[in-house]
Amino acid sequence: MKRFILMGIMTGISMLASAAELSRVASDTIALGGAIAEGDVDKLRQLATPGTTMLRINSHGGDPQAAMLLGRYLRQRQWSLFIDTVCAGSCALYVFPAAQRKSIPCTAVLALQDTAFLRAQEGPQHMRRSLSEVGVPADELDRETAALAAQRAQVAALEAAFAAELGIAPAFYRDFRQVAAQADSVRQRFPDQDAAIYWWPAAGRLQRCYGITGVQEGPRAARLAPDGYLYVPALSALVMGDQALQDCP
Secondary structure (H helix, E strand, O other): OHHHHHHHHHHOOOOOOOEOEEEEEEOOEEEEEOEEOOOHHHHHHHHOOOOOOEEEEEEOOEOHHHHHHHHHHHHHHOOEEEEEEEEEOHHHHHHHHHOOEEEEOOOOEEEEOOOHHHHHHOOHHHHHHHHHHOOOOHHHHHHHHHHHHHHHHHHHHHHHHHHHHHOOOHHHHOOHHHHHHHOHHHHOOOOOOOOEEEEOOOHHHHHHHHOOOOEEEOOOOOOOOOOOEEEEHHHOEEEEOOOOOOOOO
């Protein structure tokens, strides 16, 4: 159990989340719903046919390494990605940017959160506090903190290699820090809700700043509040736009 708690803190995912469900929904389309987990790429391979060209997805996130494998598979097969309702967390960080073409209809949302790079930057005191809050005994905190730091550093290195392989600018995995800092004033409007913060970068910024191309995005201006956020009940989260970020170099 302790190992699962540690992994949950490392990846930022709920350990109660079930594995993804995959099914064929059309001759050229496979649907994935739920948390991305180890083994999902193997399931996808079993369902894929020479005529498969699209993955429809509805996922709040999941295991980062499993999501990277899924992203690489989509890139190798040159599949398109269609977001049914939400692509958040690891889905947004690794699966979405890897697809050849990405579609975000007007009823869907892309939602990035803390990356492996940013989690690895947290100091040991923050990690100790997180472990203590989930019940790790005091006499085990030093050992578990060191293990957590090592695991986060490993996943951050895998994330950097993934970005380099796919031609994604490192800033894609770093700019969330600025978004989260800007969200404090918005969060104060929801004092009775423990709302998480996510980031929804616009298609233009994805291409111009991060080298992520092929994004087709439905109108979203009407969905965002005047100061650039959307509350998403399914995520219990504030999803911030990027209009307040500085333009990329």
